[in-house]
Amino acid sequence: MFESLPPALILVAAAILIGLTRGHLRTAVVLIAPVITLWAIWQVPDGVVSTLPFLDYRIEPVEGSALRRLFATIFALMVFVGGLYAFRHARWYELAAGYAYAAGAIGVSFAGDLITLFLFWELMAIFSTIVVWCGGTPAARAAGIRYAIMHLLGGVVLKVGIEGVVVHTGSIDIQPMLAGNFDTWMILIGILINAAAPPLSAWLADAYPESSPTGSVFLSAFTTKTAVLALILLFPGEPVLIWVGIFMVMYGIIYALLENDARRILAYSIVNQVGFMVCAIGIGTEMALNGAAAHAFAHIIYKALLFMSAGVVIYRTGFSKCTDLGGLFRTMPLTTVCGIIGALSISSFPLTSGFTTKTMISQAAADEGMVIVYFLLAAASAGVFLHAGIKFPWFVFFQKDSGLRPKDAPWNMAVAMVFFAVLCILMGIFPETFYQFLPYATDYVPYTAGKVLFYLQLLLFSGLAFFLLLPLMKRTLTISLDTDWFWRVLLKRIGAAGLNVIAASGNRLAAAFQLWLSSLHRFARRYIGVSETGNQRGVFARTWPIGTTAMWIAVLLSAYVLVYFVS
Amino acid sequence: MNESREDEAWLARPATIRLLWRVLWAVLALTVVAQLVIKVKGYYAVDGWFGFGAAFGFISCLLMVLVAKGLGYVLKREQNYYRSDDNDV
Numbered sequence: 017m018f019e020s021l022p023p024a025l026i027l028v029a030a031a032i033l034i035g036l037t038r039g040h041l042r043t044a045v046v047l048i049a050p051v052i053t054l055w056a057i058w059q060v061p062d063g064v065v066s067t068l069p070f071l072d073y074r075i076e077p078v079e080g081s082a083l084r085r086l087f088a089t090i091f092a093l094m095v096f097v098g099g100l101y102a103f104r105h106a107r108w109y110e111l112a113a114g115y116a117y118a119a120g121a122i123g124v125s126f127a128g129d130l131i132t133l134f135l136f137w138e139l140m141a142i143f144s145t146i147v148v149w150c151g152g153t154p155a156a157r158a159a160g161i162r163y164a165i166m167h168l169l170g171g172v173v174l175k176v177g178i179e180g181v182v183v184h185t186g187s188i189d190i191q192p193m194l195a196g197n198f199d200t201w202m203i204l205i206g207i208l209i210n211a212a213a214p215p216l217s218a219w220l221a222d223a224y225p226e227s228s229p230t231g232s233v234f235l236s237a238f239t240t241k242t243a244v245l246a247l248i249l250l251f252p253g254e255p256v257l258i259w260v261g262i263f264m265v266m267y268g269i270i271y272a273l274l275e276n277d278a279r280r281i282l283a284y285s286i287v288n289q290v291g292f293m294v295c296a297i298g299i300g301t302e303m304a305l306n307g308a309a310a311h312a313f314a315h316i317i318y319k320a321l322l323f324m325s326a327g328v329v330i331y332r333t334g335f336s337k338c339t340d341l342g343g344l345f346r347t348m349p350l351t352t353v354c355g356i357i358g359a360l361s362i363s364s365f366p367l368t369s370g371f372t373t374k375t376m377i378s379q380a381a382a383d384e385g386m387v388i389v390y391f392l393l394a395a396a397s398a399g400v401f402l403h404a405g406i407k408f409p410w411f412v413f414f415q416k417d418s419g420l421r422p423k424d425a426p427w428n429m430a431v432a433m434v435f436f437a438v439l440c441i442l443m444g445i446f447p448e449t450f451y452q453f454l455p456y457a458t459d460y461v462p463y464t465a466g467k468v469l470f471y472l473q474l475l476l477f478s479g480l481a482f483f484l485l486l487p488l489m490k491r492t493l494t495i496s497l498d499t500d501w502f503w504r505v506l507l508k509r510i511g512a513a514g515l516n517v518i519a520a521s522g523n524r525l526a527a528a529f530q531l532w533l534s535s536l537h538r539f540a541r542r543y544i545g546v547s548e549t550g551n552q553r554g555v556f557a558r559t560w561p562i563g564t565t566a567m568w569i570a571v572l573l574s575a576y577v578l579v580y581f582v583s
Numbered sequence: 584m585n586e587s588r589e590d591e592a593w594l595a596r597p598a599t600i601r602l603l604w605r606v607l608w609a610v611l612a613l614t615v616v617a618q619l620v621i622k623v624k625g626y627y628a629v630d631g632w633f634g635f636g637a638a639f640g641f642i643s644c645l646l647m648v649l650v651a652k653g654l655g656y657v658l659k660r661e662q663n664y665y666r667s668d669d670n671d672v
Contacts, residue, residue: 155666269647269651270647270650270651270654273647273648273651274651274654274655274658274659276662343592343595345592345594346592346595382626382627387627390626390627391630391639394630394639394643395639395643395647398639398640398643398644398647399643399644399647402644402647402648414594417595464624465621465622466621466622466623466624466625467623467624469614469617469618469621469623469636470623470625470630470635470636471636472614472636473614473615473618473634473635473636473637473640474636474637474639474640475640476607476610476611476614476637476640477611477636477637477638477640477641477644478640478641478643478644479607480607480611480641481640481641481644481645481648482644483607485644485645485648488648488649488652489648492659493661493662494655494659494660494661494662495659495660495661495662495664495665496654496655496658496659496660497657497658497659497660497664498658504665505665
């Protein structure tokens with residue numbers, strides 16, 4: 017009985033307990049609950065563990081597989097390190113929302129059917145919105161509302177697709193499908209909205225950087241990677257994903273290059289990295305899916321590490337813009353080193369987790385003979401080093417001397433960062449240990465002398481390009497327009513213009529009415545006259561002499577008699 | 584704001600920066616020259632060429648920076664752009 021309960025419920029309970037407890041007890045809940053969750057995750061065997069009757073369906077709240085356990089594991093690990101990073105600084109409701117949000121992600125990981133998946137999907141949408149709101153500023157509130165609208169919309173699209181599939185196939189099972197008809201397209205689009213795929217990717221860079229320094233660490237991990245898992249489960253080998261992924265990769269690089277806000281740079285590079293995974297899922301071979309899963313795992317770690325280092329900077333200085341920052345390496349050596357390790361990992365430098373996981377995706381593209389995809393991914397790898405690998409640490413920690421001399425990270429944040437930094441390196445040095453947890457058995461060898469040399473050339477010459485082109489990348493106090501411009505500005509302008517048209521036509525209508533009224537008035541004055549002034553009466557309102565009256569009576573009477581006799 | 588000369592960090596000194604540049608050039612040269620010894624197999628003929636990774640990385644980055652720069656003229660807006668006509672959302 018106990019094994020059949022979803023491990024996600026442990027975190028839901030923890031989220032409630034965080035609200036009910038105080039002090040050390042709350043700290044204990046924050047730190048112990050993810051460990052118990054982790055244990056529960058590894059108790060889940062392969063296959064469907066439990067079924068429940070729901071309406072006319074048999075739902076499967078817990079279904080295990082190597083892939084599902086892998087994602088659930090990294091989510092639980094993320095909760096633990098995120099909790100450690102946040103527990104002394106975040107408000108209790110942010111922690112509770114973060115834990116409930118993570119519960120949603122772990123729930124999706126083990127969801128055996130589409131109904132359960134949808135339920136936990138919406139749990140994530142709700143509580144991630146609350147995490148965004150915990151940023152506490154008016155900008156965070158507004159961004160949170162935009163974020164919620166986008167995700168509720170995505171949820172509705174997903175639900176439409178699920179209903180369609182259930183009605184037309186009668187099956188609520190989670191099984192591989194291709195986007196061939198309306199229903200499956202709706203499911204695919206619903207998932208891709210959460211993956212921050214084009215054209216609806218703007219929510220990510222809009223909302224995440226508005227959250228609190230601790231909140232963004234949670235946000236960076238769950239929503240997009242749950243979407244990656246859902247894509248692996250539902251759409252492996254769907255060809256359209258290859259190009260969606262390539263677009264995301266390039267979009268992330270270009271926008272990150274234009275960006276001035278440190279956390280927004282990292283937000284764009286989430287889209288970039290998820291693009292690699294989406295592309296791999298599109299390729300769809302065992303090597304590619306292994307690569308997508310492995311890269312998601314590694315990505316959560318180094319991306320959280322990057323957000324943690326940025327979070328420490330914001331926590332200590334209150335600044336997040338590159339134009340305000342710089343030279344922080346002097347007083348924040350640990351944060352600098354951790355940020356650099358995260359940056360090297362995301363750039364897939366040899367001996368980091370990025371190298372041992374991302375090269376699997378390139379390998380898969382090459383194995384399938386996808387020449388263009390392979391070279392685009394290679395170019396993108398160079399671009400990642402450019403926009404995240406060097407740009408982020410350079411502008412935040414080096415660059416110029418901003419004059420800021422903040423203290424280094426508080427102890428709990430430092431421990432959390434070091435933990436993930438060490439994992440980045442360990443996964444880079446001992447990849448085989450990690451590979452055995454991947455969904456498919458693999459004998460992939462990441463380190464061959466030739467490959468390492470190729471990547472070193474690629475990355476180091478990207479570094480050279482960065483420093484030579486630095487004058488072209490001067491930071492400006494700007495933001496970059498994205499597709500959300502269409503609804504944040506254009507739609508608003510169209511709405512305002514529509515209101516103006518209505519108001520103008522209303523005015524014209526009112527003017528016409530006035531005209532009609534005054535002509536009526538003129539008519540009345542002509543025949544009835546103005547009541548107050550006795551000498552200006554109209555034709556029918558005048559006092560006539562008695563003789564005229566008698567004459568008219570005589571005329572009427574004669575007319576009457578005439579008619580009487582004639583008829 | 585202004586640091587006095589003696590407590591300026593080692594990494595920020597002009598001499599250090601000159602040294603780092605020299606080290607960078609040396610390492611770059613080394614990675615290319617190393618290809619004489621270590622064979623880069625490559626998946627296709629072209630990516631096994633001498634110094635291909637170096638040229639490919641550099642040119643890719645150059646293109647991406649230029650594209651970003653170009654798009655920047657179209658896409659960049661003053662940072663309070665949305666705040667000015669978006670404050671009621």
